[in-house]
Amino acid sequence: MPTPPNPYAPNPRDLLSNVTRFQIIESTLREGEQFANAFFDTEKKIEIAKALDDFGVDYIELTSPAASEQSRSDCEAICKLGLKAKILTHIRCHMDDARIAVETGVDGVDVVIGTSSFLRQYSHGKDMNYIAQSAVEVIEYVKSHGIEIRFSSEDSFRSDLVDLLNIYKTVDKIGVNRVGIADTVGGANPRQVYELVRTLKSVVSCDIECHFHNDTGCAIANAYTALEAGATLIDVSVLGIGERNGITSLGGLMARMMTADRDYVLSKYKLHKLRDLENLVAEAVQVNIPFNNPITGFCAFTHKAGIHAKAILANPSTYEILRPSDFGLTRYIHFANRLTGWNAIKSRVDQLNLQLSDSQCKEVTAKIKKLGDVRSLNIDDVDSIIREYHAAVAGPSTASLFVDEIDN
Ligand SMILES: CC(=O)SCCNC(=O)CCNC(=O)[C@H](O)C(C)(C)COP(=O)(O)OP(=O)(O)OC[C@H]1O[C@@H](n2cnc3c(N)ncnc32)[C@H](O)[C@@H]1OP(=O)(O)O
Numbered sequence: 513m514p515t516p517p518n519p520y521a522p523n524p525r526d527l528l529s530n531v532t533r534f535q536i537i538e539s540t541l542r543e544g545e546q547f548a549n550a551f552f553d554t555e556k557k558i559e560i561a562k563a564l565d566d567f568g569v570d571y572i573e574l575t576s577p578a579a580s581e582q583s584r585s586d587c588e589a590i591c592k593l594g595l596k597a598k599i600l601t602h603i604r605c606h607m608d609d610a611r612i613a614v615e616t617g618v619d620g621v622d623v624v625i626g627t628s629s630f631l632r633q634y635s636h637g638k639d640m641n642y643i644a645q646s647a648v649e650v651i652e653y654v655k656s657h658g659i660e661i662r663f664s665s666e667d668s669f670r671s672d673l674v675d676l677l678n679i680y681k682t683v684d685k686i687g688v689n690r691v692g693i694a695d696t697v698g699g700a701n702p703r704q705v706y707e708l709v710r711t712l713k714s715v716v717s718c719d720i721e722c723h724f725h726n727d728t729g730c731a732i733a734n735a736y737t738a739l740e741a742g743a744t745l746i747d748v749s750v751l752g753i754g755e756r757n758g759i760t761s762l763g764g765l766m767a768r769m770m771t772a773d774r775d776y777v778l779s780k781y782k783l784h785k786l787r788d789l790e791n792l793v794a795e796a797v798q799v800n801i802p803f804n805n806p807i808t809g810f811c812a813f814t815h816k817a818g819i820h821a822k823a824i825l826a827n828p829s830t831y832e833i834l835r836p837s838d839f840g841l842t843r844y845i846h847f848a849n850r851l852t853g854w855n856a857i858k859s860r861v862d863q864l865n866l867q868l869s870d871s872q873c874k875e876v877t878a879k880i881k882k883l884g885d886v887r888s889l890n891i892d893d894v895d896s897i898i899r900e901y902h903a904a905v906a907g908p909s910t911a912s913l914f915v916d917e918i919d920n
């Protein structure tokens with residue numbers, strides 16, 4: 513049977529979409545350092561930076577060198593590693609920070625300033641005119657050092673749209689490489705993202721980067737929608753670590769993008785390194801990988817119910833949108849439970865190298881379900897039931913039974 517077309521592929525008539533040519537700004541060593549548990553010493557930062565580079569991320573964003581003396585020297589050390597990924601640092605819209613940043617050897621500087629009334633009143637206390645003036649000064653200064661510059665508004669979705677578009681037009685005109693929008697409080701939904709990115713796209717000529725917090729669970733969906741609307745770059749961190757409950761996760765974005773353009777993702781990123789990368793960061797910040805993590809959650813490729821197991825055994829695409837082998841992982845069929853079915857049990861019988869007819873498999877499945885009604889089962893329970901049953905039916909009479917069946 514021919515493979516059906518992928519219903520999750522981008523619509524070719526969607527001319528703004530960058531779903532098939534996106535880039536990653538990896539911020540584990542910036543946003544991720546803002547995660548409550550995070551402390552990365554120099555050695556760990558270097559190990560993480562090298563692993564991210566090896567994975568294939570396009571940019572690595574580092575904590576502001578203005579944050580502390582060690583942050584500054586770590587930034588310089590990572591710049592000297594000669595990684596393929598471009599190294600960015602992230603600063604306030606202030607000349608003091610810009611001066612320190614350009615001395616570190618970074619390939620680019622990400623400048624941010626809050627534009628919502630909340631942040632203008634309670635964070636930095638500056639009005640839009642002041643923001644525009646300092647943005648121009650900082651951008652021109654960074655540009656004069658021949659390095660990339662991005663200007664971003666913090667809390668973009670709670671900012672006044674006219675203010676936003678004005679400041680982005682101003683910075684675009686003076687030649688920023690990218691502008692960024694940030695859902696700093698994680699309240700935006702995909703529709704709002706689509707509208708804002710699309711509107712922004714119509715007023716700037718530079719690339720658009722997006723940053724989504726996950727407070728209301730939309731970080732991955734918002735990232736995808738931003739690409740559909742014409743953004744090109746997405747901020748991520750490993751496991752999504754960041755302020756509060758974090759941002760779009762690298763693994764989650766990979767899962768999402770694989771459904772849309774598997775060839776592009778496979779051509780750019782070493783997906784089989786994802787699990788090691790996540791383990792590295794999980795260990796560094798002392799968290800477990802969540803059970804429901806996309807791709808690497810312990811049951812992400814485990815199939816349990818009998819109906820699922822039967823179809824998966826026949827063709828894994830029935831219940832898997834991602835292929836575990838793309839990530840160096842394997843699928844697992846969980847048959848030690850009362851939701852199992854005879855097809856899954858037959859497959860286990862085959863694995864055990866035992867011979868039972870279909871009707872015998874059905875009979876032994878009934879026994880497994882009976883015990884599964886009483887308590888939780890493990891593989892040894894199931895294997896013992898199968899072996900006992902097999903021993904009971906085995907012998908000369910069984911041999912002839914098989915012969916009879918074959919003859920029939
Ligand atoms: C949404 C985000 O995640 S943005 C990135 C957040 N990253 C960081 O905060 C990096 C780590 N931060 C730090 O090490 C420190 O906060 C520093 C070094 C940046 C500043 O430290 P301090 O001078 O002691 O100030 P503090 O942290 O108390 O307050 C923030 C200051 O930055 C100013 N500020 C805040 N945002 C901006 C901005 N985007 N652009 C310019 N100034 C800003 C505030 O007005 C305040 O200055 P003030 O005390 O003169 O009013």
Ligand SMILES: O=C(O)CCC(=O)C(=O)O
Nearest residue numbers: 624664666692694696723
């Ligand atoms: O620099 C940015 O675009 C985003 C800054 C940030 O971390 C946020 O607003 O949540």
Ligand SMILES: [Zn+2]
Nearest residue numbers: 543696723754
């Ligand atoms: Zn953030």
